[in-house]
Amino acid sequence: MKIAGQNYRTIWPDPNNAKVIKVIDQRHLPHQLVIEDLHNVADFARAIKEMHVRGAGLIGATAGYGMYSAGLHAPADRFQESLKADGDRLIATRPTATNLAWAVQRQLDAVRGVSDAAHGMEILYRTATEIADEDAEFCRRIGEHGLAIIRDLSRKKPGEPVNILTHCNAGWLAFVDYGSATAPIYAAHREGIKVHVWVDETRPWLQGAKLTAWELKEEGVPHTLVADNTGGHLMQHGMVDMVIVGTDRTTRSGDVANKIGTYLKALAAKDNGVPFYVALPSSTFDWTISDGVREIPIEQRGGEEICQVCGLTEDGRNEKVQIAPPGTATANYGFDVTPARFITGLISERGICPASEAGIRELFPEKFI
Numbered sequence: 024m025k026i027a028g029q030n031y032r033t034i035w036p037d038p039n040n041a042k043v044i045k046v047i048d049q050r051h052l053p054h055q056l057v058i059e060d061l062h063n064v065a066d067f068a069r070a071i072k073e074m075h076v077r078g079a080g081l082i083g084a085t086a087g088y089g090m091y092s093a094g095l096h097a098p099a100d101r102f103q104e105s106l107k108a109d110g111d112r113l114i115a116t117r118p119t120a121t122n123l124a125w126a127v128q129r130q131l132d133a134v135r136g137v138s139d140a141a142h143g144m145e146i147l148y149r150t151a152t153e154i155a156d157e158d159a160e161f162c163r164r165i166g167e168h169g170l171a172i173i174r175d176l177s178r179k180k181p182g183e184p185v186n187i188l189t190h191c192n193a194g195w196l197a198f199v200d201y202g203s204a205t206a207p208i209y210a211a212h213r214e215g216i217k218v219h220v221w222v223d224e225t226r227p228w229l230q231g232a233k234l235t236a237w238e239l240k241e242e243g244v245p246h247t248l249v250a251d252n253t254g255g256h257l258m259q260h261g262m263v264d265m266v267i268v269g270t271d272r273t274t275r276s277g278d279v280a281n282k283i284g285t286y287l288k289a290l291a292a293k294d295n296g297v298p299f300y301v302a303l304p305s306s307t308f309d310w311t312i313s314d315g316v317r318e319i320p321i322e323q324r325g326g327e328e329i330c331q332v333c334g335l336t337e338d339g340r341n342e343k344v345q346i347a348p349p350g351t352a353t354a355n356y357g358f359d360v361t362p363a364r365f366i367t368g369l370i371s372e373r374g375i376c377p378a379s380e381a382g383i384r385e386l387f388p389e390k391f392i
């Protein structure tokens with residue numbers, strides 16, 4: 024998608040040095056565009072853990088390239104063991120987004136039984152590229168499928184914008200390109216359908232205020248930033264036509280873990296009869312679990328993310344300031360689970376289905392054999 028009119032992905036190999044992978048360091052957005060070079064597994068692990076890159080799809084793509092980088096540095100006589108250890112190191116960085124372990128496993132499966140390190144390297148590079156390209160393509164298709172929903176809503180209010188509320192950033196910055204929740208919005212905007220997005224600020228990391236608002240601005244999509252607790256009020260007053268959010272892990276029965284606060288938006292949507300959609304590439308399914316509340320691991324992050332806030336000073340410096348009394352006890356849960364019963368539909372690369380085991384089975388029968 025576009026930054027200052029120029030097309031970017033969130034991650035790509037350095038065209039001048041195939042051993043280096045480039046990412047947008049999202050900690051500096053929206054005030055500064057910083058491109059970071061990742062050279063080895065330690066760089067990849069830090070970039071994921073400290074959220075230079077974030078969002079389920081991008082975490083997966085970064086892990087894919089991280090495994091390629093692991094291969095570059097693996098001793099030829101311990102190629103497989105070294106890869107496995109580096110894969111475990113990457114998986115340990117963040118617990119909730121299932122794409123991380125999925126991408127590491129896909130790489131390990133791709134090189135299983137390969138003893139020639141040079142051949143292994145070719146496979147790891149090819150597979151990392153496939154993971155990234157597939158992520159972008161699946162999000163593009165999510166856009167096509169989700170567009171039909173927005174088109175229908177638009178026909179019911181000719182001349183008026185379709186008001187869409189989204190939480191956090193399931194935009195292109197959370198993937199390789201297009202985004203999941205934003206892909207239908209971008210597709211509708213490109214088709215000339217009037218859309219307007221309510222952007223939840225998304226405390227504490229502020230993915231909505233910093234990233235989603237920036238993305239939408241760069242793409243010229245009308246939007247309004249709101250404080251996190253505003254959604255219920257907007258819905259009660261008929262100001263939201265639909266909600267679209269992303270997911271970091273989805274169970275086989277359609278429960279989803281998404282950024283903390285998503286569940287409350289789903290409750291408000293249910294109470295107000297507002298359709299609540301979740302957009303996801305199939306890489307965010309965890310096919311092994313069914314009960315999201317009991318089985319999805321929820322990341323807890325440091326309290327400083329709640330007690331402090333980072334932003335641009337009047338004289339143009341990016342600074343962190345303390346907002347809570349020093350020493351305040353904190354609980355910083357990164358995600359919550361929205362049970363399937365609150366979800367109108369799942370928008371995947373294969374189409375839209377009910378958030379239920381039966382619905383998901385219709386689209387992904389091979390996963391239920």
Ligand code: MRU
Nearest residue numbers: 077078079191192193269270282
């Ligand atoms: O903590 P993050 O920023 O990695 O969380 C991911 C998210 O941005 C959201 O939960 C998002 O809505 C889904 S990721 C596709």
